Amino acid sequence: MPPIVTDQMGRKVQLPAPPLRIVSLVPSQTELLADLKLDEAVVGITKFCVHPEHWYRNKDRVGGTKEVKMNVIEQLAPNLIIGNKEENSPEDILALEKHYPVWMSDIEDLEDALEMIRTVGLLTNRQPAAEELAGQIQGAFIDLGQYTQRLPPVSAAYLIWRDPYMVAARETFIDYMLQQAGFRNVFARERRYPEVRLEAIAAREPEVILLSSEPYPFKDKHIAEIRSACPTSEIRLVDGELFSWYGSRLLKSPAYFKALRQR
Template identity: 50%
Template sequence: MQRSFTDQLGREIAINYPPKRIISLVPSQTELLFDLGLDLEIVGITKFCIHPIDKFASRTKIGGTKKLDLDTIRNLKPDLIIGNKEENLQSDIELLMEEFPVWISDINNLEEAMLTINEIGTLVNRAPEASYLNHLIDAGFKDLQTLAKTALFGGLGAAYFIWRKPYMVAGRNTFIDDILRKIGLNNVIEEVRYPEVTLSALQLIKPDFVFLSSEPYPFAQKHIEEMQNELPNAKIILVDGEMFSWYGSHLVKAVQYFFEFQKELC
Protein backbone atom coordinates (compact mmCIF):
# COMPACT_ATOMS: atom_id res chain seq x y z
CA MET A 1 0.00 0.00 0.00
CA GLN A 2 1.30 3.44 -0.91
CA ARG A 3 0.93 6.34 1.51
CA SER A 4 2.01 9.97 1.25
CA PHE A 5 3.81 11.88 3.99
CA THR A 6 5.16 15.41 4.32
CA ASP A 7 8.63 15.86 5.77
CA GLN A 8 9.85 18.81 7.82
CA LEU A 9 11.09 20.66 4.74
CA GLY A 10 7.50 20.66 3.47
CA ARG A 11 8.21 18.03 0.80
CA GLU A 12 5.65 15.32 0.07
CA ILE A 13 6.95 11.78 -0.41
CA ALA A 14 5.13 8.56 -1.28
CA ILE A 15 6.31 5.29 0.27
CA ASN A 16 5.31 1.63 0.35
CA TYR A 17 3.64 1.45 3.75
CA PRO A 18 4.78 0.26 6.17
CA PRO A 19 8.38 0.55 4.92
CA LYS A 20 10.41 -2.67 4.99
CA ARG A 21 13.88 -1.44 3.96
CA ILE A 22 14.91 1.70 5.84
CA ILE A 23 18.23 3.56 5.79
CA SER A 24 18.96 6.05 8.56
CA LEU A 25 21.49 8.81 7.94
CA VAL A 26 21.60 10.23 11.49
CA PRO A 27 22.75 8.45 14.70
CA SER A 28 20.06 9.82 17.02
CA GLN A 29 17.31 8.91 14.55
CA THR A 30 18.79 5.44 14.09
CA GLU A 31 18.56 4.89 17.84
CA LEU A 32 14.97 6.12 17.75
CA LEU A 33 14.01 3.63 15.04
CA PHE A 34 15.36 0.72 17.05
CA ASP A 35 13.70 1.99 20.23
CA LEU A 36 10.39 2.17 18.37
CA GLY A 37 10.67 -1.59 17.93
CA LEU A 38 12.05 -1.84 14.40
CA ASP A 39 14.87 -4.28 13.71
CA LEU A 40 15.31 -6.09 10.41
CA GLU A 41 13.61 -3.18 8.63
CA ILE A 42 16.74 -1.06 9.28
CA VAL A 43 19.12 -2.18 6.53
CA GLY A 44 21.64 0.67 6.50
CA ILE A 45 23.16 3.06 9.06
CA THR A 46 26.11 5.43 9.29
CA LYS A 47 29.41 4.51 10.93
CA PHE A 48 28.47 6.89 13.76
CA CYS A 49 25.17 5.11 14.57
CA ILE A 50 26.59 3.38 17.64
CA HIS A 51 23.37 3.09 19.66
CA PRO A 52 22.19 0.47 20.31
CA ILE A 53 25.66 -1.04 20.13
CA ASP A 54 24.38 -4.62 19.78
CA LYS A 55 22.77 -3.68 16.44
CA PHE A 56 25.78 -1.78 15.10
CA ALA A 57 27.90 -4.67 13.81
CA SER A 58 25.09 -6.42 11.95
CA ARG A 59 24.02 -3.45 9.83
CA THR A 60 25.53 -2.27 6.54
CA LYS A 61 27.42 1.02 7.00
CA ILE A 62 26.67 3.67 4.39
CA GLY A 63 29.49 6.10 5.26
CA GLY A 64 29.36 9.09 7.59
CA THR A 65 26.63 11.64 8.08
CA LYS A 66 28.44 14.16 5.88
CA LYS A 67 30.13 11.69 3.55
CA LEU A 68 27.55 9.17 2.41
CA ASP A 69 28.46 6.17 0.28
CA LEU A 70 25.82 6.62 -2.39
CA ASP A 71 26.65 3.40 -4.25
CA THR A 72 26.18 1.32 -1.10
CA ILE A 73 22.86 3.06 -0.46
CA ARG A 74 21.72 2.26 -4.00
CA ASN A 75 22.69 -1.40 -3.60
CA LEU A 76 20.56 -1.67 -0.46
CA LYS A 77 17.47 -0.64 -2.46
CA PRO A 78 15.75 1.24 0.38
CA ASP A 79 12.05 2.02 0.30
CA LEU A 80 12.65 4.86 2.80
CA ILE A 81 15.65 7.02 3.75
CA ILE A 82 15.48 9.19 6.88
CA GLY A 83 17.91 12.10 7.27
CA ASN A 84 18.29 15.55 8.83
CA LYS A 85 18.70 19.01 7.32
CA GLU A 86 21.65 20.03 9.52
CA GLU A 87 23.52 16.76 9.82
CA ASN A 88 23.50 15.65 6.18
CA LEU A 89 24.88 17.48 3.16
CA GLN A 90 22.27 19.04 0.91
CA SER A 91 24.08 17.83 -2.21
CA ASP A 92 23.95 14.19 -1.07
CA ILE A 93 20.31 14.45 -0.06
CA GLU A 94 19.28 16.01 -3.37
CA LEU A 95 20.94 13.16 -5.29
CA LEU A 96 19.17 10.56 -3.17
CA MET A 97 15.83 12.34 -3.57
CA GLU A 98 16.04 11.73 -7.32
CA GLU A 99 16.01 7.96 -6.76
CA PHE A 100 14.36 7.18 -3.41
CA PRO A 101 11.74 8.47 -0.95
CA VAL A 102 13.75 10.65 1.47
CA TRP A 103 12.15 12.06 4.63
CA ILE A 104 14.12 14.92 6.26
CA SER A 105 13.79 16.29 9.79
CA ASP A 106 14.65 19.86 10.82
CA ILE A 107 15.14 20.17 14.59
CA ASN A 108 16.19 23.21 16.63
CA ASN A 109 14.50 22.68 19.99
CA LEU A 110 12.94 20.09 22.29
CA GLU A 111 9.43 20.67 20.98
CA GLU A 112 10.53 20.02 17.41
CA ALA A 113 12.39 16.91 18.57
CA MET A 114 9.19 15.55 20.13
CA LEU A 115 7.23 16.39 16.99
CA THR A 116 9.82 14.45 14.99
CA ILE A 117 9.44 11.41 17.24
CA ASN A 118 5.69 11.44 16.57
CA GLU A 119 6.10 11.96 12.83
CA ILE A 120 8.72 9.23 12.44
CA GLY A 121 6.56 6.93 14.58
CA THR A 122 3.68 7.45 12.16
CA LEU A 123 6.00 7.12 9.15
CA VAL A 124 7.18 3.65 10.21
CA ASN A 125 3.89 2.40 11.71
CA ARG A 126 4.95 2.79 15.35
CA ALA A 127 2.74 5.68 16.51
CA PRO A 128 1.82 4.25 19.96
CA GLU A 129 5.46 3.56 20.79
CA ALA A 130 6.38 7.11 19.75
CA SER A 131 3.65 8.58 21.95
CA TYR A 132 4.95 6.66 24.95
CA LEU A 133 8.51 7.91 24.41
CA ASN A 134 7.23 11.48 24.21
CA HIS A 135 5.25 10.99 27.42
CA LEU A 136 8.47 10.06 29.24
CA ILE A 137 10.43 12.94 27.71
CA ASP A 138 7.75 15.55 28.37
CA ALA A 139 7.27 14.50 32.00
CA GLY A 140 11.00 14.39 32.64
CA PHE A 141 11.79 17.81 31.22
CA LYS A 142 8.86 19.39 33.03
CA ASP A 143 10.34 18.10 36.29
CA LEU A 144 13.78 19.41 35.32
CA GLN A 145 12.34 22.87 34.62
CA THR A 146 10.49 22.86 37.94
CA LEU A 147 13.68 22.02 39.82
CA ALA A 148 15.63 24.68 37.93
CA LYS A 149 13.28 27.42 39.13
CA THR A 150 14.37 26.94 42.73
CA ALA A 151 18.02 26.01 42.10
CA LEU A 152 20.92 28.31 42.92
CA PHE A 153 22.22 28.04 39.36
CA GLY A 154 18.89 29.08 37.81
CA GLY A 155 19.40 31.86 35.28
CA LEU A 156 23.21 31.77 35.39
CA GLY A 157 25.17 32.01 32.15
CA ALA A 158 26.94 29.18 30.32
CA ALA A 159 29.11 28.76 27.25
CA TYR A 160 29.02 25.39 25.50
CA PHE A 161 32.16 24.45 23.50
CA ILE A 162 31.93 22.00 20.60
CA TRP A 163 35.36 22.49 18.96
CA ARG A 164 38.97 23.48 19.53
CA LYS A 165 41.43 25.14 17.10
CA PRO A 166 39.48 27.20 16.45
CA TYR A 167 37.27 27.33 19.50
CA MET A 168 33.64 27.03 18.49
CA VAL A 169 30.56 27.25 20.68
CA ALA A 170 26.85 26.54 20.41
CA GLY A 171 24.98 29.78 19.79
CA ARG A 172 21.31 30.71 19.42
CA ASN A 173 18.92 28.77 17.17
CA THR A 174 20.51 25.43 18.04
CA PHE A 175 19.17 22.37 19.83
CA ILE A 176 21.94 22.71 22.43
CA ASP A 177 20.89 26.30 23.17
CA ASP A 178 17.33 25.16 23.82
CA ILE A 179 18.44 22.33 26.11
CA LEU A 180 20.56 24.76 28.14
CA ARG A 181 17.47 26.89 28.68
CA LYS A 182 15.29 23.88 29.47
CA ILE A 183 17.57 22.89 32.35
CA GLY A 184 17.65 26.43 33.76
CA LEU A 185 20.69 28.13 32.22
CA ASN A 186 21.21 31.11 29.90
CA ASN A 187 23.45 30.78 26.87
CA VAL A 188 25.93 33.69 27.02
CA ILE A 189 26.61 33.43 23.27
CA GLU A 190 24.43 35.87 21.33
CA GLU A 191 25.46 34.80 17.81
CA VAL A 192 23.42 32.15 15.99
CA ARG A 193 24.43 28.60 15.11
CA TYR A 194 28.09 27.70 15.88
CA PRO A 195 30.34 30.78 15.92
CA GLU A 196 34.07 30.87 16.55
CA VAL A 197 35.12 32.49 19.83
CA THR A 198 38.35 33.44 21.58
CA LEU A 199 38.98 32.99 25.28
CA SER A 200 39.84 36.68 25.57
CA ALA A 201 36.42 37.59 24.14
CA LEU A 202 34.77 35.16 26.52
CA GLN A 203 36.54 36.82 29.46
CA LEU A 204 34.50 39.95 28.78
CA ILE A 205 31.24 37.99 28.77
CA LYS A 206 32.10 36.33 32.12
CA PRO A 207 30.19 33.05 31.91
CA ASP A 208 29.42 31.33 35.21
CA PHE A 209 29.89 27.92 33.58
CA VAL A 210 31.91 26.61 30.65
CA PHE A 211 30.89 23.22 29.29
CA LEU A 212 33.36 21.21 27.22
CA SER A 213 31.55 18.64 25.12
CA SER A 214 32.67 15.08 24.44
CA GLU A 215 31.65 15.48 20.79
CA PRO A 216 32.27 16.39 18.05
CA TYR A 217 35.61 17.44 19.58
CA PRO A 218 36.68 15.09 22.42
CA PHE A 219 37.50 17.60 25.15
CA ALA A 220 39.41 16.16 28.13
CA GLN A 221 40.69 17.13 31.57
CA LYS A 222 43.79 18.78 30.11
CA HIS A 223 41.54 21.27 28.30
CA ILE A 224 39.94 22.33 31.57
CA GLU A 225 43.40 23.20 32.86
CA GLU A 226 44.18 24.99 29.59
CA MET A 227 41.10 27.20 29.92
CA GLN A 228 41.03 27.78 33.65
CA ASN A 229 43.93 30.23 33.55
CA GLU A 230 42.07 32.36 31.02
CA LEU A 231 38.67 32.01 32.71
CA PRO A 232 39.50 31.84 36.44
CA ASN A 233 35.98 32.69 37.63
CA ALA A 234 34.12 30.14 35.53
CA LYS A 235 33.29 26.62 36.62
CA ILE A 236 34.54 24.44 33.75
CA ILE A 237 32.91 21.03 33.35
CA LEU A 238 33.31 18.15 30.91
CA VAL A 239 29.87 17.14 29.61
CA ASP A 240 28.40 14.27 27.61
CA GLY A 241 27.72 15.72 24.19
CA GLU A 242 25.20 13.02 23.32
CA MET A 243 22.95 14.17 26.15
CA PHE A 244 22.94 17.78 24.97
CA SER A 245 22.69 17.22 21.23
CA TRP A 246 21.06 13.86 20.45
CA TYR A 247 17.34 14.21 19.85
CA GLY A 248 15.02 11.23 19.50
CA SER A 249 14.70 8.52 22.14
CA HIS A 250 18.10 9.44 23.61
CA LEU A 251 16.22 12.25 25.37
CA VAL A 252 14.75 9.64 27.74
CA LYS A 253 18.30 8.87 28.93
CA ALA A 254 19.12 12.58 28.97
CA VAL A 255 16.45 13.28 31.60
CA GLN A 256 18.25 11.21 34.24
CA TYR A 257 21.61 12.64 33.17
CA PHE A 258 20.34 16.19 33.66
CA PHE A 259 18.88 15.42 37.08
CA GLU A 260 22.41 14.47 38.19
CA PHE A 261 23.95 17.31 36.20
CA GLN A 262 21.80 19.92 37.95
CA LYS A 263 23.17 18.68 41.28
CA GLU A 264 26.73 19.19 40.00
CA LEU A 265 25.96 22.82 39.15
CA CYS A 266 24.84 23.72 42.67
Protein backbone atom coordinates in the same frame (compact mmCIF):
# COMPACT_ATOMS: atom_id res chain seq x y z
CA MET B 1 -1.37 4.41 -4.13
CA PRO B 2 1.43 4.81 -1.55
CA PRO B 3 0.77 7.52 1.07
CA ILE B 4 2.24 11.01 0.68
CA VAL B 5 3.54 12.69 3.83
CA THR B 6 5.06 16.11 4.53
CA ASP B 7 8.38 16.12 6.35
CA GLN B 8 9.67 18.77 8.76
CA MET B 9 11.24 20.72 5.90
CA GLY B 10 7.84 21.01 4.20
CA ARG B 11 8.74 18.49 1.48
CA LYS B 12 6.17 16.06 0.09
CA VAL B 13 7.46 12.48 0.34
CA GLN B 14 5.73 9.46 -1.19
CA LEU B 15 6.25 6.39 0.94
CA PRO B 16 5.74 2.65 0.73
CA ALA B 17 3.33 1.34 3.34
CA PRO B 18 5.03 0.39 5.55
CA PRO B 19 8.73 0.79 4.61
CA LEU B 20 10.65 -2.46 5.05
CA ARG B 21 14.17 -1.35 4.07
CA ILE B 22 15.22 1.78 5.96
CA VAL B 23 18.51 3.70 5.88
CA SER B 24 19.10 6.16 8.70
CA LEU B 25 21.55 9.02 8.16
CA VAL B 26 21.30 10.47 11.69
CA PRO B 27 22.69 8.87 14.88
CA SER B 28 19.93 10.04 17.24
CA GLN B 29 17.23 8.89 14.83
CA THR B 30 18.98 5.55 14.36
CA GLU B 31 18.74 4.95 18.10
CA LEU B 32 15.06 5.88 17.96
CA LEU B 33 14.45 3.28 15.25
CA ALA B 34 16.16 0.69 17.44
CA ASP B 35 14.00 1.60 20.44
CA LEU B 36 10.93 1.25 18.21
CA LYS B 37 12.03 -2.38 17.61
CA LEU B 38 12.83 -1.97 13.91
CA ASP B 39 15.90 -4.19 13.86
CA GLU B 40 14.96 -6.15 10.74
CA ALA B 41 13.66 -3.11 8.84
CA VAL B 42 16.79 -0.96 9.20
CA VAL B 43 19.38 -2.05 6.63
CA GLY B 44 21.87 0.84 6.73
CA ILE B 45 23.29 3.40 9.20
CA THR B 46 26.20 5.88 9.30
CA LYS B 47 29.61 5.36 10.86
CA PHE B 48 28.54 7.77 13.64
CA CYS B 49 25.46 5.74 14.61
CA VAL B 50 27.08 4.23 17.70
CA HIS B 51 23.86 3.37 19.55
CA PRO B 52 22.82 0.65 19.89
CA GLU B 53 26.23 -1.00 19.88
CA HIS B 54 25.08 -4.24 18.22
CA TRP B 55 23.68 -2.21 15.30
CA TYR B 56 26.96 -0.29 15.04
CA ARG B 57 28.86 -3.59 14.90
CA ASN B 58 26.55 -5.46 12.54
CA LYS B 59 24.59 -3.07 10.30
CA ASP B 60 25.91 -1.96 6.92
CA ARG B 61 27.42 1.53 7.14
CA VAL B 62 26.71 4.03 4.38
CA GLY B 63 29.50 6.50 5.19
CA GLY B 64 29.23 9.60 7.37
CA THR B 65 26.39 12.00 7.96
CA LYS B 66 28.01 14.50 5.56
CA GLU B 67 29.62 12.07 3.11
CA VAL B 68 27.17 9.38 2.09
CA LYS B 69 28.43 6.50 -0.05
CA MET B 70 25.89 6.39 -2.85
CA ASN B 71 27.09 3.03 -4.15
CA VAL B 72 26.49 1.38 -0.76
CA ILE B 73 22.98 2.84 -0.55
CA GLU B 74 22.26 1.60 -4.07
CA GLN B 75 23.27 -1.92 -3.05
CA LEU B 76 21.01 -1.75 0.02
CA ALA B 77 18.02 -0.67 -2.13
CA PRO B 78 16.14 1.19 0.64
CA ASN B 79 12.50 2.19 0.29
CA LEU B 80 12.84 4.87 2.99
CA ILE B 81 15.78 7.10 3.98
CA ILE B 82 15.56 9.22 7.13
CA GLY B 83 17.78 12.31 7.39
CA ASN B 84 18.07 15.70 9.07
CA LYS B 85 18.41 19.23 7.70
CA GLU B 86 21.40 20.18 9.86
CA GLU B 87 23.29 16.89 10.01
CA ASN B 88 23.17 15.84 6.35
CA SER B 89 24.54 17.71 3.34
CA PRO B 90 21.97 19.24 0.95
CA GLU B 91 23.91 17.84 -2.02
CA ASP B 92 23.61 14.27 -0.71
CA ILE B 93 19.89 14.66 -0.01
CA LEU B 94 19.22 16.10 -3.46
CA ALA B 95 21.02 13.16 -5.06
CA LEU B 96 19.26 10.57 -2.91
CA GLU B 97 15.72 11.90 -3.34
CA LYS B 98 15.98 11.36 -7.10
CA HIS B 99 15.92 7.61 -6.44
CA TYR B 100 14.40 7.01 -2.98
CA PRO B 101 11.78 8.44 -0.61
CA VAL B 102 13.75 10.70 1.79
CA TRP B 103 12.02 11.98 4.94
CA MET B 104 13.84 14.87 6.63
CA SER B 105 13.62 16.17 10.18
CA ASP B 106 14.34 19.77 11.23
CA ILE B 107 14.77 20.06 15.00
CA GLU B 108 15.03 23.32 16.94
CA ASP B 109 13.23 22.49 20.17
CA LEU B 110 11.50 19.76 22.14
CA GLU B 111 8.22 20.23 20.27
CA ASP B 112 10.00 19.50 16.98
CA ALA B 113 11.69 16.45 18.48
CA LEU B 114 8.42 15.02 19.81
CA GLU B 115 6.76 15.61 16.43
CA MET B 116 9.65 13.78 14.75
CA ILE B 117 9.33 10.82 17.13
CA ARG B 118 5.58 10.54 16.57
CA THR B 119 5.95 10.88 12.79
CA VAL B 120 8.68 8.25 12.59
CA GLY B 121 6.32 5.99 14.51
CA LEU B 122 3.64 6.69 11.90
CA LEU B 123 6.02 6.09 8.99
CA THR B 124 7.22 2.77 10.37
CA ASN B 125 3.93 1.40 11.71
CA ARG B 126 5.06 1.85 15.33
CA GLN B 127 2.58 4.53 16.39
CA PRO B 128 1.65 3.22 19.88
CA ALA B 129 5.29 2.78 20.94
CA ALA B 130 6.28 6.18 19.53
CA GLU B 131 3.35 7.90 21.22
CA GLU B 132 4.22 6.31 24.57
CA LEU B 133 7.87 7.33 24.23
CA ALA B 134 6.98 10.92 23.29
CA GLY B 135 4.65 11.14 26.29
CA GLN B 136 7.35 9.87 28.66
CA ILE B 137 9.88 12.40 27.32
CA GLN B 138 7.40 15.25 27.56
CA GLY B 139 6.57 14.34 31.15
CA ALA B 140 10.24 14.17 32.12
CA PHE B 141 10.89 17.65 30.72
CA ILE B 142 7.84 19.08 32.50
CA ASP B 143 9.26 17.70 35.74
CA LEU B 144 12.68 19.19 34.88
CA GLY B 145 11.12 22.59 34.27
CA GLN B 146 9.44 22.54 37.67
CA TYR B 147 12.85 21.79 39.21
CA THR B 148 14.90 24.42 37.36
CA GLN B 149 12.29 27.15 37.94
CA ARG B 150 13.21 27.01 41.63
CA LEU B 151 16.89 27.70 40.87
CA PRO B 152 18.64 30.87 39.70
CA PRO B 153 19.93 30.52 36.11
CA VAL B 154 23.65 29.83 35.71
CA SER B 155 25.51 31.67 32.95
CA ALA B 156 27.32 29.22 30.67
CA ALA B 157 29.38 28.80 27.52
CA TYR B 158 29.05 25.48 25.71
CA LEU B 159 32.08 24.45 23.61
CA ILE B 160 31.62 21.99 20.76
CA TRP B 161 35.01 22.28 19.00
CA ARG B 162 38.67 23.03 19.55
CA ASP B 163 41.25 24.50 17.13
CA PRO B 164 39.41 26.69 16.43
CA TYR B 165 37.19 26.92 19.47
CA MET B 166 33.50 26.94 18.57
CA VAL B 167 30.48 27.42 20.82
CA ALA B 168 26.78 26.65 20.53
CA ALA B 169 24.81 29.91 20.23
CA ARG B 170 21.15 30.71 19.57
CA GLU B 171 19.07 28.93 16.92
CA THR B 172 20.52 25.56 17.92
CA PHE B 173 18.97 22.60 19.69
CA ILE B 174 21.86 22.72 22.18
CA ASP B 175 20.93 26.29 23.18
CA TYR B 176 17.35 25.16 23.71
CA MET B 177 18.53 22.29 25.91
CA LEU B 178 20.78 24.63 27.90
CA GLN B 179 17.72 26.71 28.67
CA GLN B 180 15.78 23.62 29.74
CA ALA B 181 18.62 22.73 32.11
CA GLY B 182 18.53 26.19 33.67
CA PHE B 183 21.60 27.69 32.00
CA ARG B 184 21.83 31.15 30.41
CA ASN B 185 23.92 30.97 27.26
CA VAL B 186 26.42 33.86 27.26
CA PHE B 187 26.63 33.53 23.46
CA ALA B 188 22.87 33.83 22.93
CA ARG B 189 23.38 37.03 20.87
CA GLU B 190 25.34 35.10 18.22
CA ARG B 191 23.87 32.61 15.77
CA ARG B 192 24.49 28.91 15.36
CA TYR B 193 28.12 27.81 15.97
CA PRO B 194 30.50 30.79 15.90
CA GLU B 195 34.26 30.50 16.19
CA VAL B 196 35.58 32.22 19.32
CA ARG B 197 38.88 32.89 21.06
CA LEU B 198 39.34 31.95 24.71
CA GLU B 199 39.72 35.66 25.49
CA ALA B 200 36.26 36.26 24.06
CA ILE B 201 34.82 33.55 26.29
CA ALA B 202 36.53 35.05 29.34
CA ALA B 203 35.11 38.47 28.47
CA ARG B 204 31.56 37.10 28.77
CA GLU B 205 32.39 35.89 32.32
CA PRO B 206 30.40 32.62 32.25
CA GLU B 207 29.96 31.01 35.64
CA VAL B 208 30.54 27.63 34.02
CA ILE B 209 32.15 26.45 30.78
CA LEU B 210 30.76 23.17 29.50
CA LEU B 211 33.05 21.04 27.33
CA SER B 212 31.06 18.64 25.17
CA SER B 213 32.03 15.05 24.46
CA GLU B 214 30.95 15.53 20.83
CA PRO B 215 31.48 16.43 18.05
CA TYR B 216 34.92 17.26 19.47
CA PRO B 217 35.86 14.81 22.25
CA PHE B 218 36.99 17.19 24.98
CA LYS B 219 38.96 15.45 27.77
CA ASP B 220 40.41 16.32 31.17
CA LYS B 221 43.68 17.32 29.46
CA HIS B 222 41.93 20.27 27.76
CA ILE B 223 40.69 21.82 30.99
CA ALA B 224 44.01 23.41 31.99
CA GLU B 225 44.43 25.50 28.83
CA ILE B 226 40.88 26.80 29.10
CA ARG B 227 41.22 27.51 32.81
CA SER B 228 44.38 29.54 32.19
CA ALA B 229 42.37 31.93 30.00
CA CYS B 230 39.14 31.76 32.02
CA PRO B 231 40.26 31.47 35.67
CA THR B 232 36.96 32.63 37.19
CA SER B 233 34.80 30.03 35.40
CA GLU B 234 34.06 26.53 36.60
CA ILE B 235 34.88 24.06 33.82
CA ARG B 236 33.05 20.76 33.36
CA LEU B 237 33.09 17.93 30.86
CA VAL B 238 29.55 17.05 29.79
CA ASP B 239 27.84 14.31 27.79
CA GLY B 240 27.17 15.94 24.43
CA GLU B 241 24.67 13.28 23.39
CA LEU B 242 22.34 14.37 26.18
CA PHE B 243 22.45 17.97 24.96
CA SER B 244 22.23 17.37 21.21
CA TRP B 245 20.56 14.02 20.44
CA TYR B 246 16.85 14.52 19.78
CA GLY B 247 15.57 10.95 19.54
CA SER B 248 14.79 8.47 22.29
CA ARG B 249 17.95 9.50 24.21
CA LEU B 250 15.97 12.59 25.26
CA LEU B 251 14.38 10.38 27.90
CA LYS B 252 17.71 10.39 29.77
CA SER B 253 18.46 14.12 29.48
CA PRO B 254 16.27 15.59 32.26
CA ALA B 255 17.78 13.42 35.01
CA TYR B 256 21.27 14.23 33.72
CA PHE B 257 20.53 17.96 33.72
CA LYS B 258 19.21 17.79 37.28
CA ALA B 259 22.39 16.05 38.44
CA LEU B 260 24.52 18.58 36.58
CA ARG B 261 22.78 21.51 38.23
CA GLN B 262 23.08 19.88 41.64
CA ARG B 263 26.86 19.68 41.15
